Amino acid sequence: MNTLFLxxxxxxxxxxxxxxxxxxxxxGKKMVTLQNSVGTSIVKFISNSPLEKFEGNSQSLxxxxxxxxxxxxxxxxxxxxxxxxxxxxxTKRDDHMYGKDWLDAQNYPNIEFxxxxxxxxxxxxxxxxxxxxxxLAEGICTLKGTSKQTKAKLIVKxxxxxxxxxxxxxxxxxxIDADFSVSLKDYNVLGRGDIIGSKVGESIDLDIxxxxxxxx
Amino acid sequence: MYLWRIIQVLSISTxxxxxxxxxxxxxxxxxxxKTEKVTIVKDELxxxxxxxxxxxxxxxxxxxxxxxxxxYRSLAFPALICIATFFxxxxxxxxxxxxxx
Numbered sequence: 403m404n405t406l407f408l409x410x411x412x413x414x415x416x417x418x419x420x421x422x423x424x425x426x427x428x429x430g431k432k433m434v435t436l437q438n439s440v441g442t443s444i445v446k447f448i449s450n451s452p453l454e455k456f457e458g459n460s461q462s463l464x465x466x467x468x469x470x471x472x473x474x475x476x477x478x479x480x481x482x483x484x485x486x487x488x489x490x491x492x493t494k495r496d497d498h499m500y501g502k503d504w505l506d507a508q509n510y511p512n513i514e515f516x517x518x519x520x521x522x523x524x525x526x527x528x529x530x531x532x533x534x535x536x537x538l539a540e541g542i543c544t545l546k547g548t549s550k551q552t553k554a555k556l557i558v559k560x561x562x563x564x565x566x567x568x569x570x571x572x573x574x575x576x577x578i579d580a581d582f583s584v585s586l587k588d589y590n591v592l593g594r595g596d597i598i599g600s601k602v603g604e605s606i607d608l609d610i611x612x613x614x615x616x617x618x
Numbered sequence: 619m620y621l622w623r624i625i626q627v628l629s630i631s632t633x634x635x636x637x638x639x640x641x642x643x644x645x646x647x648x649x650x651x652k653t654e655k656v657t658i659v660k661d662e663l664x665x666x667x668x669x670x671x672x673x674x675x676x677x678x679x680x681x682x683x684x685x686x687x688x689x690y691r692s693l694a695f696p697a698l699i700c701i702a703t704f705f706x707x708x709x710x711x712x713x714x715x716x717x718x719x
Contacts, residue, residue: 493652493686559664559665570663575663
């Protein structure tokens with residue numbers, strides 16, 4: 403019985419690290435903070451409804467995340483942006499969007515995404531110039547006070563610090579491209595009358611670009 | 619009668635001008651007060667194209683108003699007024715012709 407237990411334990415110790423994806427030659431936990439000096443982080447939101455397709459964005463993203471270079475799956479973090487920083491090209495529509503029937507900016511000023519783990523990681527490139535991988539970010543999206551489990555597709559580019567990168571910002575540089583969509587009904591965003599489904603799409607596609615550095 | 623003919627011509631002209639503005643502004647359903655200026659910049663470091671986006675004030679006429687309380691900021695509302703004016707003028711002209719004959 404003891405032998406079986408020891409065998410199982412040994413097997414687990416050998417196999418578990420094998421499933422951990424490593425970030426090339428990078429070691430340890432890397433805390434990445436969003437920084438405009440690296441690039442302007444932006445979230446684009448796209449609403450597609452029968453009456454009108456419109457796009458807007460926010461360029462006020464803030465937050466940080468920790469890439470666990472020894473075990474990328476265990477990366478965590480939080481990114482958020484103020485509701486009032488969202489612009490759609492129509493001042494009246496923006497005012498409605500911030501209102502109680504929509505995103506209720508007064509009571510819920512921020513939209514957040516909390517990264518809990520990365521899955522389906524696939525390293526696409528790893529050389530001296532940097533590392534590129536795709537992954538599925540699993541976490542919790544909080545909108546109008548409602549939190550839901552969400553998955554986002556990611557493309558991550560990690561560039562270790564060099565003379566070239568230092569010209570832009572100190573530390574290792576990171577760019578993340580993320581895509582996911584949110585169903586407004588799931589987050590209790592009901593709007594007025596039958597606007598959702600006619601003038602505003604039932605689900606909103608989000609296209610996010612984040613730029614950060616490991617230097618604070 | 620002459621005055622009503624001028625009003626008719628002005629109404630039709632207004633509809634044509636507003637329709638042309640609407641077409642030039644991109645056939646939009648709703649009037650917009652801003653336009654997004656997108657500049658694509660090549661980012662050599664990350665090997666990708668980066669979009670720089672900024673909103674600039676720019677009125678674009680839509681079929682419907684941006685604010686329901688300001689219906690004149692649209693194509694539909696002034697066009698309806700002009701159509702109504704055209705038919706009112708036509709009615710007046712018709713009445714005058716019948717009176718004189």
